[in-house]
Amino acid sequence: MNGKERILARVRRALADVPRDDRPYAQAVRRDYLRQHDERGAEDLVDLLAENLADYRAVVHRCGAGELPGLIAHLLGERGAKSVLVPPGLDETWLADTDVRRVADRPESTPHELDRVDSVLTGCALAVAETGTIVLDGSPDQGRRRISLIPDHHICVVRVPDQVVPSVPQALERLVPGRPLTWISGPSATSDIELDRVEGVHGPRTLEVVLMSG
Amino acid sequence: MSTTRPGTPGPPPSSRPDPPDFPAFPRAAHQAVRDRTLRGNLRHATHTIRAKRAKAVAEVSDWAALREAGKQIKDHTLRHLDRYLEQVEETVTAAGGTVHWAVDAEEANRIVADLVKETGQREVVKVKSMATQEIGLNEALEAEGIRAYETDLAELIVQLGKDRPSHILVPAIHRNRGEIRDIFRSEMGKWGRPAPEGLTDRPAELAEAARLHLREKFLRAKVGISGANFVVAETGTLVVVESEGNGRMCLTLPETLISVVGIEKIVPTWRDLEVFLQTLPRSSTAERMNPYTSMWTGTTDGDGPSAFHLVLLDNGRTDTLADEVGRQALRCIRCSACLNVCPVYERAGGHAYGSVYPGPIGAILSPQLRGTASEIDASLPYASSLCGACYEVCPVAIDIPEVLVHLRERVAQGGPATRGGNKVVLRPAKGHTAERAVMRAARWALAxxxxxxxxxxxxxxxxxxxxxxxxxxxxxxxxxxxxxxxxxxxxxxxxxxxxxxxxxxx
Known part of the structure; x- marks a missing residue:
């Protein structure tokens, strides 16, 4: 017998005492927990998102669509960034006001090359207000997973209120499981030294989230 | 020590590593409680996290309902585990992954070592994983001439310090900042980039030292090895929950990714994640959400590893599943909340449990995964005051005291059990002769x-x-x-x- 047959045979023997249960899975689990914890309206949800992002040390900015290029230029300038990684489908107007060198997200770039880029600018798939989380799903405005990982400075633009969901259950409903997903809640952190949280280990140590309305 | 004999004829038990050679819990704990530094470190860390967890849990008004749903999802999965295992193989394969099945540690180590050798590589980067700790993967790879670099900060501290892990979430919880600085200063240079000059014991500086030390390893890595917190049968998606970004590095930069996952990590549907992504971070690091969660389904063209292998690991899990009372231990999502509230763990520390799974969950998991034949495993069910704090905080409602008492009975009285897939009858353990004599006398007199x-x-x-x-x-x-x-x-x-x-x- 191969490994698979042996394991499956052991599982079946182990469950010999368990009475058959042919209920469909939908009925097997009682799901009387809440779909969301906060019943506020769309605008208040954006406030909650901003609050929770900031609580885990993300830097939060708010602007209208027209102000975005100016804000991006300001953030890159303030950081002293010389280069910025740009996903293939990013709205080019977002970078209209800055002349920082653009680096394309290309499959042949090596991790070492990406390590020399100062910043990365992406959109997102959605944001979760209750937990202060942004989710990337590899869409053209977000690029490959590694581009939002290696540079030390990540600017992520969230379109509010459209891209904001209240809770984790509602986020999962909107996401496509087959895509590579990265859930980000604040900058990289660790609790490994005396169980105290310290920000800034391997991922971007600075996470700036721009909540763009309109 | 108890001995086993086959109860029913069957294939010979598969080869297992020798029973763990650790002293019984009372002896190991006796030494630990005299170590004032250790007790101070543990007390500080567990009390810090206890208060934070209580606050994070209090934020969600439906905690009890989430806990009950988590329990029911896991129980349902375990009751139909054969079906879901086959579904995982189908969905992962359809998404471009390759599925391997490992009955025990030796098989799993062999599969992983062969996969690494096929790539021609001599080093791998690892995400913190309990399953690979359990099977001793690093040592097995070392024997094959392959170097495994731990990249989680606490695992790095343990690896550099040639130490053993003492906590599920924070394997170096027994070390304070000063000790960590000393280990970094003296050991980092032997493994790669040395610690920066003048390194102090500020946690932020220590984290920075780890960042610099590991960066070169991440950037050149061709093979990554991980575990997984969840495997979704419906979609073939794997989930890794982490904080530092070392997980993302190992999961996305290498060309080959090998994930070793216990068969109990399956959840049936995508939707089930909505329960555990709310309960796990709050129970574990006491956060609303951990900094990074990665979800991947097979391989994605042009993004991340081009080869993905999933190794499904039994290693005593089906034996545990065969026990009607003890099988609930397989619901565990490795959050470590039970360790942090346990008065015994707080004083004895993790090493006394003689296993990668310390604390209350370890006291019921190790003797079931490994059997009760060794001195340490026969003593673990007694490493508890049965106060029940572990059950209170468990996000999947494992009744740890119930299983402890059940396992005490098994040790003292012997009886039927399953080892290596075979039904056996355990003999009563020798150390409990007097206890049994007293019980027999009591039964006689009370009648x-x-x-x-x-x-x-x-x-x-x-x-x-x-x-x-x-x-x-x-x-x-x-x-x-x-x-x-x-x-x-x-x-x-x-x-x-x-x-x-x-x-x-x-």
Whole structure:
């Protein structure tokens, strides 16, 4: 017998005492927990998102669509960034006001090359207000997973209120499981030294989230 | 030590590594509680996280409902595990992954070592994973000439310090910042980039030192090895929950990714994640959400590893599943909340448990995964005061005290169990002869009212001559407590004489 047959045979023997249960899975689990914890309206949800992002040390900015290029230029300038990684489908107007060198997200770039880029600018798939989380799903405005990982400075633009969901259950409903997903809640952190949280280990140590309305 | 003999004929038990050679819990704990630094470190860390967890849990008003749903999802999955295992193989394969099945540690290590060798690489980067710790993967790879670099900060501290993990979430919880700085200063240079000059013990500086040390390894890595927190049967998606970004590095930069996952990590549907992504971070690091969660389904063209292997690991899990009471331990999502509230763990520390799974969950998991044949595993069910704090905080409602008592029975009395897929009958453990003799005597006396009455009167009348401690095998019991004082008059005599206290002197 191969490994698979042996394991499956052991599982079946182990469950010999368990009475058959042919209920469909939908009925097997009682799901009387809440779909969301906060019943506020769309605008208040954006406030909650901003609050929770900031609580885990993300830097939060708010602007209208027209102000975005100016804000991006300001953030890159303030950081002293010389280069910025740009996903293939990013709205080019977002970078209209800055002349920082653009680096394309290309499959042949090596991790070492990406390590020399100062910043990365992406959109997102959605944001979760209750937990202060942004989710990337590899869409053209977000690029490959590694581009939002290696540079030390990540600017992520969230379109509010459209891209904001209240809770984790509602986020999962909107996401496509087959895509590579990265859930980000604040900058990289660790609790490994005396169980105290310290920000800034391997991922971007600075996470700036721009909540763009309109 | 108990011995086993086959109860039913069957294939010979598969080869297992030798039983763990650790001292019994009381002896190991005896040393640990005398280590004042260790006790100070543990007390500080567990109390910090306890208060934070309580606050994070209080934020969600439906905690009890989430906990119950988590329990039901896991129970349902375990009851239909064969079906879901086959579904995982289908969906992962359809998404471009390759599925391997490993009955025990040796098989899993062989599969992983062969996969690494096929790539021609001599080094791998690892995400923190309990399953690979459990099977001793790093040592097995080392024997094949492959170097495995741990990249989680606490695992790095353990690896550099040639130490053993002592906590599920924070394997270096027994080290304080000063000790960590000393390890970094003296050891980092032997593994790669040395610690920066003038490194202090500020946590932020220590984290920065780890960042610099590991960065070169991440950037050149061709093979990554991980575990997984969840595997979704419906979609073939794997989930890794982490904080530092080392997980993302290992999961996305290498060309080949190998994930070793216990068969109990499956959840049936995508939707099930909505429960655990709310309960796990709050129970574990006491956060609303951990900094990074990665979800991947097979391989994605042009993004991340081009080869993905999933190794499904049994290694004692099906034996555990065969136990009607003990199988609930397989619901565990490795959050470590039970360690952080346990008064025994807080004082004895993780090393005394002689396993990668310490604390209350370790006390019920290790003797089931490994059997109760070794000294340490036979002693673990007793490493608890049965206070029940672990059950209270468990996000999947594992009744740890219930399983502890059940396993104590198995150790003291022996009886049927499953080892290596075979039904066996365990002999009673030797160290419990006196306990069994006392129980037999009690059963005999309690069934004979005359004997009981005579015995009680005799004991009452001789009370002046009773010692404060027991001789012989009873000495261990009275080593930490006085023998209770016997009343001057047996209760039943008092009741008859006073008609239940209604008359006469009390």
């Amino acid at each position: 004979r009212p005359g004997v009981l009455r005579g015995g009680q009167r005799f004991v009452s009348r001789t009370r002046r001559f009773h010692p404060r401690s027991l001789p012989g095998p009873g000495r261990a019991w009275t080593g930490t407590r006085d023998l209770p004082a016997v009343p001057a008059e047996p209760f039943r005599d008092w009741w008859q004489r006073t008609h239940g206290g209604k008359e006469g002197p009390r």
